[in-house]
Amino acid sequence: MNYATIKNCDIANGPGVRVSLFVSGCTHRCPGCFNEVAWDFDYGEPFTQETIDTILNMLRPAYVRGLTLLGGEPFEPQNQGAIVELLRQIKKEMPQKSIWAFSGYLFDRDILSGRLGDTGEYLSYLDVLVDGPFVEAKKNLSLRFRGSENQRLIDVPASLAAGEVVLWQDWQGEKKGMK
Numbered sequence: 001m002n003y004a005t006i007k008n009c010d011i012a013n014g015p016g017v018r019v020s021l022f023v024s025g026c027t028h029r030c031p032g033c034f035n036e037v038a039w040d041f042d043y044g045e046p047f048t049q050e051t052i053d054t055i056l057n058m059l060r061p062a063y064v065r066g067l068t069l070l071g072g073e074p075f076e077p078q079n080q081g082a083i084v085e086l087l088r089q090i091k092k093e094m095p096q097k098s099i100w101a102f103s104g105y106l107f108d109r110d111i112l113s114g115r116l117g118d119t120g121e122y123l124s125y126l127d128v129l130v131d132g133p134f135v136e137a138k139k140n141l142s143l144r145f146r147g148s149e150n151q152r153l154i155d156v157p158a159s160l161a162a163g164e165v166v167l168w169q170d171w172q173g174e175k176k177g178m179k
Contacts, residue, residue, distance in 0.1 A: 001023060003024055014066065021055060025071070056090065100129070123160060128156060129154045154166065
């Protein structure tokens with residue numbers, strides 16, 4: 001796997017201060033995508049143990065709330081192995097850090113169906129998944145943590161336990177997605 005960039009102290013892609021990993025490779029090719037350069041699986045730098053160590057060090061400060069995975073597409077089958085290894089190490093060393101992922105795939109239709117391979121371990125590390133492709137006609141800049149109105153913020157542990165999509169609720173208890 002290659003990655004396009006790593007952002008330290010990101011406040012746009014999940015709650016609090018986060019580290020964001022933008023992976024390379026995406027087959028969705030959504031019109032209007034903000035990160036078109038990352039569609040190419042060969043773009044960027046190779047993802048290595050040194051990259052994982054860099055991310056772990058960026059996550060160590062107490063003020064950093066967690067990691068967000070973006071792309072490209074973190075759920076492309078070619079990207080899953082490297083990401084799962086990263087998440088294993090994060091959860092082993094810093095289990096209190098939250099993990100968010102953005103995917104153009106749909107949680108219930110694509111990810112849980114096995115169409116993308118065995119995603120069970122991957123999902124076990126996620127707290128929130130923002131799912132659905134970016135749809136330019138539904139772009140809404142006032143949305144929190146998503147780019148278009150069709151995208152959902154999914155509470156992954158609650159959804160896996162319930163056997164259905166459960167939307168993420170912020171600290172105020174308000175629904176922050178759509179069903």
